Amino acid sequence: MTFDHTETSNNDHDLRLKRFLDILETLGKESTDKTPQYLVERALIQLACKDLRQILKKVSYMLDTIELSLHDDTVLQDSLSMWRYQLGTCRNMLFHENISLRRLQGSIKSKVGARSNQISSSSRTNSGNVGYQKDMLQLLEELRELTIAVEYTHKRVESDFQALMSSMSIVESRRAISETEVVSKLTQLAFFFIPLSLVAAIFGMNINEFENKLTWWHWLAVSVSSSSLTYILLYWSKMTNRFQQLSNLMSTLSLNRIRKRTVQWMLVAESIVKKWPIIFKVLVLLVFLAAAAIATFVVASLDSFSIVVRVLICTVAFWAPVLAFGYWWVSVSFFKLPLFSRLMMRVSL
Numbered sequence: 427m428t429f430d431h432t433e434t435s436n437n438d439h440d441l442r443l444k445r446f447l448d449i450l451e452t453l454g455k456e457s458t459d460k461t462p463q464y465l466v467e468r469a470l471i472q473l474a475c476k477d478l479r480q481i482l483k484k485v486s487y488m489l490d491t492i493e494l495s496l497h498d499d500t501v502l503q504d505s506l507s508m509w510r511y512q513l514g515t516c517r518n519m520l521f522h523e524n525i526s527l528r529r530l531q532g533s534i535k536s537k538v539g540a541r542s543n544q545i546s547s548s549s550r551t552n553s554g555n556v557g558y559q560k561d562m563l564q565l566l567e568e569l570r571e572l573t574i575a576v577e578y579t580h581k582r583v584e585s586d587f588q589a590l591m592s593s594m595s596i597v598e599s600r601r602a603i604s605e606t607e608v609v610s611k612l613t614q615l616a617f618f619f620i621p622l623s624l625v626a627a628i629f630g631m632n633i634n635e636f637e638n639k640l641t642w643w644h645w646l647a648v649s650v651s652s653s654s655l656t657y658i659l660l661y662w663s664k665m666t667n668r669f670q671q672l673s674n675l676m677s678t679l680s681l682n683r684i685r686k687r688t689v690q691w692m693l694v695a696e697s698i699v700k701k702w703p704i705i706f707k708v709l710v711l712l713v714f715l716a717a718a719a720i721a722t723f724v725v726a727s728l729d730s731f732s733i734v735v736r737v738l739i740c741t742v743a744f745w746a747p748v749l750a751f752g753y754w755w756v757s758v759s760f761f762k763l764p765l766f767s768r769l770m771m772r773v774s775l
Contacts, residue, residue, distance in 0.1 A: 471530070473573055478523060479550045482579050485516050489579075489586050496593045499600075505592060520580040523752050527573045531566060538562045544769065621652035718748040 492509055495501045538559065625648050628638055656664070656746070722740045725731075 467560075468565070471569075475568065478572060478576070481519075482575055485520075485583070488512060488516070489582055492586055492590065496589060498592055499597050502590075502593055506590075509590060510587075513590070517580065517583050517587070520576055520583065524576050524580065526575060527569055531573070534562055534566055534569070539564075543624060565632070617656045618653060621656050622649050625649045625652055641756060663705050714748050714752065718745055756766055 492513075495505070625645065629645050629648075721743075722745070723738050725736050728736065
C-alpha cells in the first residue's frame with residue numbers, strides 16, 4: 427500500500443481553506459459594518475488560534491503519556507529517542523509560537539492605539555469605531571490567554587525533558603550496579619577456583635621431592651587453607667568492620683541481660699519440645715548418638731593421624747556436643763522442671 431503525500435497535503439489544504447471560508451462567512455454575518463480587509467485578518471487570526479489550541483491539546487496528551495510511562499524502564503529505553511525528538515520539536519515550536527503571539531499582540535495594540543488617537547482627534551464618535559475597539563480588546567484578551575497556555579505547556583515540556591533525563595540517569599545507574607554485581611560474583615568465583623587450580627597444578631607436577639607420598643588428605647588440607655586465606659583477604663575489611671560492630675554491641679550489653687535473654691529462648695524451645703511425642707524424642711536422641719558413633723568410626727579408621735589426635739577429635743568434636751545435647755534433651759523431655767533451665771536461671775540470678 428502506497429501513501430500519496432501530495433494527495434494528503436492537497437486534502438489538508440482544501441480542509442484548511444474550507445475552515446477559513448466558514449470562519450470568514452460567520453464573521454461577515456456577525457459584523458456587517460467591517461471592511462473586507464479586517465474580516466480577512468480576523469478570520470486568519472481566529473483560524474491560527476484554533477489550530478494552536480489543537481496543537482496544545484496534542485502536546486498535552488503526549489506529555490501525559492510520557493509522564494505515566496517514566497516508571498517503566500523497558501518502555502523508557504525503547505521510546506527514549508522518539509521522546510527526545512518529540513520534546514525537542516515541541517520545545518522549539520512552542521518557543522517560536524510564543525514569540526509570534528507576543529508580536530501579534532504588539533501589532534494589534536499599536537493598531538488599537540492609532541485608532542484611538544484617530545477617534546479622539548475627530549469631533550464625532552462613530553458606532554463602528556466603538557465596535558472595532560471592543561472587538562480588538564476581546565481579541566487581545568484571547569491572545570493573552572493563549573500566550574499563557576503556550577508558556578505553561580513550554581514549562582511542562584522543559585520539566586518533562588529534565589525528568590526524562592533524570593530517569594535515564596537512574597536506569598543507567600541501575601545497569602551499572604547490576605554489571606558491577608556480575609563482575610563481583612565472577613571475582614568471588616575466581617577467588618574460589620584459582621587457588622584450587624594452583625594447588626592441583628602443583629600436586630600434578632612430577633617433582634622428585636614428592637616421591638608419590640602426597641595423598642588426597644594433603645591436597646584437601648592445602649586447598650582448604652589456601653582458599654580460606656584468599657577469602658580472608660577478600661573480606662578482610664568487611665570482617666574487621668563486623669568485629670568492630672560486634673565489640674561495640676557487646677560493650678553496650680550487660681552479661682545479665684544476655685543471660686536473661688538466653689533463658690527466655692531456652693524456655694521457649696523447651697515448651698515446644700515438651701509437646702512432641704516421647705517416641706519422636708527418643709528417635710531424635712538415637713539419631714544423634716548414631717551420627718556420633720559413625721563419625722567416630724570414620725575418624726578411628728584413618729591411619730594418617732595418631733591415636734591421641736583421633737581420640738581428641740572424637741571427644742571434642744563429636745561426643746562432647748552430643749552429650750551436652752543429650753543432657754539438655756533428657757532434661758527437657760523427662761523432667762517437669764528442665765535441669766538446663768534451672769541451671770541457667772541460677773546463673774542469671
